[in-house]
Amino acid sequence: MNTSARALLALLGTASAVIALAGCSVGVASPAPASQKPKPAASAAATPKLPVVPGYDVGEFPPVPLFRLPDLSLLDSASASGFTIDIKDDFAKIPGVTVSPAHCDAGGEVVAGNGSAYLYGDGSGNYTGSDGSIQNYGDGSGSFTLNGITVQNYGDGSGNYAGNGVTIQNYGDGSGNYSDSTMTVQIYGDGSGNYTGPDGTIQNYGDGSGNFAGNGVTIHNYGDGSGNYAAPGLTIENYGDGTGKLNGKDIKVDPIAPVAKLGVFPPLAALQPITSCGTVITFDAGVLFDFDKFSIRPDAAATLKTVAAALTEYKVANAVVSGHTDAKGSDDYNQTLSEKRAASVVAALKKAGVSTSLTAEGYGESRPVAANEVDGKDNPAGRQLNRRVEIFIPASL
Structure with a gap:
């Protein structure tokens, strides 16, 4: 030869x-x-390498996502103005990346999931802190207007909110609506509901089935262990009996967990604004890493280039990059994986020429933002949210 x-x-x-x-x-x-x-x-x-959904193993695909409401205590723009960096537009077109005001404790630490009402995860729909406790904002009836925001609280869990482009109707029976300039959420109180936002549309039928469509991806979960996934160049069919097809080829794959029911709409109470302590950029781990890996994928370069450009444009002096995992695997393994992922992101940003002082931290599975299990059963959508990397940009006072 x-x-x-x-x-x-x-x-x-x-x-x-x-x-x-x-x-x-x-x-x-x-x-x-x-x-x-x-x-x-x-x-x-x-043997050709089988295609995979980024961040997932062969034959696996993401669950129908969770609904999420923003931190209502940070809706008062007057309290957040000057303390958060308005960079949402920079990341609006990147799937799996979100930007939000940071909510910190008295010591200045970002509180994971604080103020975020995941409308299912613990089955209640109430505000759930990272420690699993349920906190109810309700403080009686009344109405007031503050900084252009009008709140009507009827004392029975129902009420209305309007201000800064946000409207909320809470009917007090577990149902309600939320809308702002980017998303709408409808909760019907029987476990079902709809979501429409920049990342796509979600239908949850309350019986274990549901759909997602957005960014060229469609997901169907039929509630009986079967479902399918379609994206450019990749189709997965799961028959719910341990078999399926990947781009037409027979594969073995575990049945899909049912979509958890939506909880009730959180009780609406008088807004008590707090000051944001900065900005949090959150990346679904699948955006940056392959399944169970900490080396950044080559196709994540564009995403990190956007981050680097934003950090440079807004002259960010320092930021903290933190890695987080779900609860599968041992504590030690998850801690190490989270540390290595955070370090990989820091190294990539420095390589991109960022002058920001970056600190890498790993928290393993210790700071969940959603339940890994519901009633003792696996909650894939919650685990997906917990597998993440966050960049916290503290407020410049």
Whole structure:
């Protein structure tokens, strides 16, 4: 085999390349008898690598996502003005990336999930802190107007809110609506509801089934262990019996967990504004990393380039990059993985020329923003939210 043929074979490394190059001259006087011919060695390169959803194993795909309401205590723009960086537009078109005002405790630490009402996860729909406690804002009836925001609280869990482009109707029976300039949420109080936002649309039928569509991706969960996923160049069918197809090829795959029911709409209470302590940029781990890995994927370069540009444009002096995992695996393993992922992001941003002073921290599974399990059963949508990397940009006072 001549030098150019060897180079081409090494480059292609596929079964078709082996067949195409089999007729090339190998420079021997005569072929060896069949009995003396060596058997071809099995080559890993001859087996094509199966495509995967970024951040997931072969045949797996993301769950129908959770609904999330913003931190109502930070809706007063007057309290947040000057303390948060208005960079939402920079990241609006990147799937799996969100930007929000940071809510901190008295010591200045970002409180994971604080003020965020995931409308299912613990089954209640009430505000749930990272420690699992339920906190009810209700403080009686009344109405007031503050900084252009009008709140009417009827004392029975129902009420209305209007201000800064946000409207909330809470009917006091577990149902309600939320809308702002970017999203609408409808909760019907029977476990079902709808979401429409920049990242797509979600329908939850309250019976374990649901759909998601957005950014060229569609997900169907039929509630009986079966479902399907479609994206450019990748289709997955799960039949719910341990079998399925990946781009038409038969695979073995575990049944899909049902979509958890939506909880009730959180009780509406008088707004008690707090001052934001900064800005949090949150990345779904699947945006940056392959399944169970900490090396940043090559296709994440554009995302990190956007981050680097924002940090430079807004002259961010310092920021904290933190890694977080779900509760699968041992505490030690998750802690190490979270630390390595945070360090990888810091290294990538520095390589992109960011002058911001960056600190990497890992918290493993200790700071969930949603339940990993519901009633003792796996909650894939909650675990997906917990697998994340956050960049906290403290307020510049």
